[in-house]
Amino acid sequence: MSRGAGGISDGGQAPAQGAHEADPKDHGTNPAPSPATLAALTAEPVGRLGRMERRILGPGREPDPRYSLANERTFLAYIRTALTLLGGGVAVEAFAGDAIALVARRALALGLVCLGMAISAAAAYRWVTLERSMRLGRPLPLNPIGFVLAIGVTLAAIALAVSIVLAPS
Amino acid sequence: MSRAAASPWDGDSGLARERSDLSWGRTMLAVLTVTGLFLRWIPAHGLATVVPMGLGVVAAFGLQVLRRRRRLEVLDGHGSAAEEVLGLAALVCLVGLAALILIALGI
Numbered sequence: 056m057s058r059g060a061g062g063i064s065d066g067g068q069a070p071a072q073g074a075h076e077a078d079p080k081d082h083g084t085n086p087a088p089s090p091a092t093l094a095a096l097t098a099e100p101v102g103r104l105g106r107m108e109r110r111i112l113g114p115g116r117e118p119d120p121r122y123s124l125a126n127e128r129t130f131l132a133y134i135r136t137a138l139t140l141l142g143g144g145v146a147v148e149a150f151a152g153d154a155i156a157l158v159a160r161r162a163l164a165l166g167l168v169c170l171g172m173a174i175s176a177a178a179a180y181r182w183v184t185l186e187r188s189m190r191l192g193r194p195l196p197l198n199p200i201g202f203v204l205a206i207g208v209t210l211a212a213i214a215l216a217v218s219i220v221l222a223p224s
Numbered sequence: 225m226s227r228a229a230a231s232p233w234d235g236d237s238g239l240a241r242e243r244s245d246l247s248w249g250r251t252m253l254a255v256l257t258v259t260g261l262f263l264r265w266i267p268a269h270g271l272a273t274v275v276p277m278g279l280g281v282v283a284a285f286g287l288q289v290l291r292r293r294r295r296l297e298v299l300d301g302h303g304s305a306a307e308e309v310l311g312l313a314a315l316v317c318l319v320g321l322a323a324l325i326l327i328a329l330g331i
Contacts, residue, residue, distance in 0.1 A: 108306040120301070124240045127294075127305045131247045134316055138254040141320050142261050148327055149264035164327050172320035179313035186304070 111183060115190025126185050133178030133200065140171030140207075147215070159218035163211060170207040174200060241298050248291035251312070255284045258319065269326055276322035283315040 117123075144167030151160050177200045188195050259280025265273045290308040297303035 105307075108304050111306045111310070112304060117304075120298070121240045123304065124244045124298070127309070128244055128247045130305075130309055131244075131251050131312075134312060135251055135254045137316055137320075138251070138258050141316070141323060142254075142258040144327070145258065145261045145265070145323055148330075149261065149268075161327060161330065165324065168320050168324050168327065172317050172324070175313050175316040175320070179309050182309045183306075186306075 112190060113187050118189035122189055123186065126182060130178050130182040134175060136204065137171040137175040137178065140167050140174060144168035144171065155218035155222045163214055163218065167211055174204060244298065245295055248294065252284055252287045252291065255280060255287055259284065265326065268330065272326060276319060276326060279319050279322045283319050286315055287312060
């Protein structure tokens with residue numbers, strides 16, 4: 056199945072995804088796909104995808120390439136966030152010096168690096184789940200990474216503030 | 225077959241391909257920045273710092289390879305980013321693991 060199946064329309068409008076493309080009478084009022092559409096959606100993907108890609112992405116039709124690229128950019132943004140957390144951990148360990156206690160410094164650095172690694176792995180998982188949902192024409196799942204990230208960064212900031220206040224002068 | 229029918233990207237006024245390619249480039253710069261931070265560990269950890277730094281450089285090079293592969297795929301209008309996504313996540317986790325080990329060794 057080539058990307059051309061869900062290609063870019065001349066007017067710059069994204070074509071409807073998956074099932075809705077096949078039925079010109081469907082204007083979005085009837086969300087239930089027909090049996091033929093269901094069969095097409097659950098069919099094994101064919102075309103130039105490799106075996107590993109087919110295994111990762113599962114069944115379904117290739118989504119509009121712009122949606123795939125948007126998903127890819129979101130993944131890359133998460134990766135940059137993960138790298139920032141890694142860099143933050145390294146920087147706390149390398150540059151904090153005597154500003155905070157040694158134990159707090161090491162714990163904070165370990166926590167930030169662990170959080171960065173977790174965000175990196177979760178971003179890859181998130182990309183796969185989004186891609187699978189798009190291929191099956193399903194609603195996109197909720198994003199738990201944001202909550203984890205917010206809680207992690209908040210805890211790290213609180214720990215850093217407390218460490219600075221309690222640091223031996 | 226007309227040219228318009230040949231490419232799925234004709235008429236794309238959102239510059240999605242360029243934005244995605246630039247996003248890969250920014251990510252590579254972020255990897256190199258984190259790798260540069262490891263330099264500060266040389267006085268404390270000595271030669272052991274070479275491990276995360278080397279991994280960082282390898283990750284940046286690998287990211288550039290993945291970026292080039294992905295760029296060709298997108299230009300051609302087929303393929304998915306599955307291998308690139310998993311490869312990049314693994315590279316970042318590897319660099320993080322090296323940093324983690326060095327921090328843990330210092331305890």
